[in-house]
Amino acid sequence: MIAASVRDMADAVRHRLNGSQPDIALILGSGLGDIAEAIEGAAVVPFEDIPEFPRPTVRGHAGRLVCGTLNASSVIALQGRLHMYEGHGPEMAGMPVRLMHALGAHTLFVSNAAGGIRRTLVPGDLMLIRDHINLMWCNPLAGPVQAGDLRFPDMSEPYDAELIRQMRIAARQVRIPLAEGVYAGLLGPAYETPAEVRMLERLGADAVGMSTVPEVIVARALGMRVAGLSCITNVASGMSGMPLSHAEVLETTERVRHEFMALVRAFVGMLRRAP
Ligand code: HPA
Numbered sequence: 001m002i003a004a005s006v007r008d009m010a011d012a013v014r015h016r017l018n019g020s021q022p023d024i025a026l027i028l029g030s031g032l033g034d035i036a037e038a039i040e041g042a043a044v045v046p047f048e049d050i051p052e053f054p055r056p057t058v059r060g061h062a063g064r065l066v067c068g069t070l071n072a073s074s075v076i077a078l079q080g081r082l083h084m085y086e087g088h089g090p091e092m093a094g095m096p097v098r099l100m101h102a103l104g105a106h107t108l109f110v111s112n113a114a115g116g117i118r119r120t121l122v123p124g125d126l127m128l129i130r131d132h133i134n135l136m137w138c139n140p141l142a143g144p145v146q147a148g149d150l151r152f153p154d155m156s157e158p159y160d161a162e163l164i165r166q167m168r169i170a171a172r173q174v175r176i177p178l179a180e181g182v183y184a185g186l187l188g189p190a191y192e193t194p195a196e197v198r199m200l201e202r203l204g205a206d207a208v209g210m211s212t213v214p215e216v217i218v219a220r221a222l223g224m225r226v227a228g229l230s231c232i233t234n235v236a237s238g239m240s241g242m243p244l245s246h247a248e249v250l251e252t253t254e255r256v257r258h259e260f261m262a263l264v265r266a267f268v269g270m271l272r273r274a275p
Helices: 002-014 033-038 090-102 161-173 194-203 213-221 246-270
Strands: 024-028 040-046 064-070 073-079 107-116 126-135 178-186 207-209 225-235
Touching: 002 090, 024 033, 024 090, 024 246, 033 064, 033 073, 033 246, 064 246, 073 090, 073 246, 090 213, 107 126, 107 213, 107 246, 126 161, 126 194, 126 213, 126 246, 161 178, 161 225, 161 246, 178 194, 178 213, 178 225, 207 225, 213 225, 225 246
Parallel strands: 024 073, 024 107, 107 225, 126 178, 178 207
Antiparallel strands: 040 064, 064 073, 107 207, 126 225
16 A cells, blocks of 8 residues: 555656656754755655645644755755654655655665753764664554565664764764764654653663654665764753753754754765766
8 A cells, every 4th residue: 555655656756856866865854954955956846746645743844855966966855754643653654765765765864853861962962873772662564565675674784884984974074073872763742751761771772752763664674775863952851850842852953953964965975976
């Protein structure tokens, strides 16, 4: 069912892309969508123009696909993702990855806003995601095997080692300090309790958020290479004595948007295909 509707969606989007075929899919997290404005020669397709594509409901998410060139690489950006806490099932949360893959993307860059659990992380830090923990209690691949998927995808290297290396180099080039760690994906939409954050710390999580995991699992099932970046927007619940709010999340992403953009630009440029 998903595969058939993704084919229809891809057909509807393809003829809006003026023949360009993206190599790299970018998923832009809460408040991190601005980089889409830097895409040159952009073809913009609002979600409402794509048959059966749900509308985003979260502030900080625009709700469109933007396809064009970023630092000479051919990219397609999802500005506004589908979260499970909006009521989407896991297969729907991963569907945009299938769509961008159907349009030609073979590499996925995911980003998100996340709460910092590791005590050295402070709001405004950018954290390279080295691995994740799926605490959403579901999997986007459960059910019939979709065309092109592996039934039992290997997850021993969810985030590609070579892309991790390149992200580190890109960060050095643009002189942006880059933390590294493990992202725990929870369903949300309520933020965690302090006891849950202490549990996550013991489980080995460095940061916590409400997205990314279904998208990465789908990408790996399709054989895509994945890189991920968390913007640490707040210290996790109970660690600062302050209540958490989405406004704080958006304030922090606004503050670091230039660094985020510089890093993504540099990284994407490194993946440029030889002409
Ligand atoms: N928890 C979960 N999701 C988040 C957080 C958090 O602290 N910050 C931004 N997204």
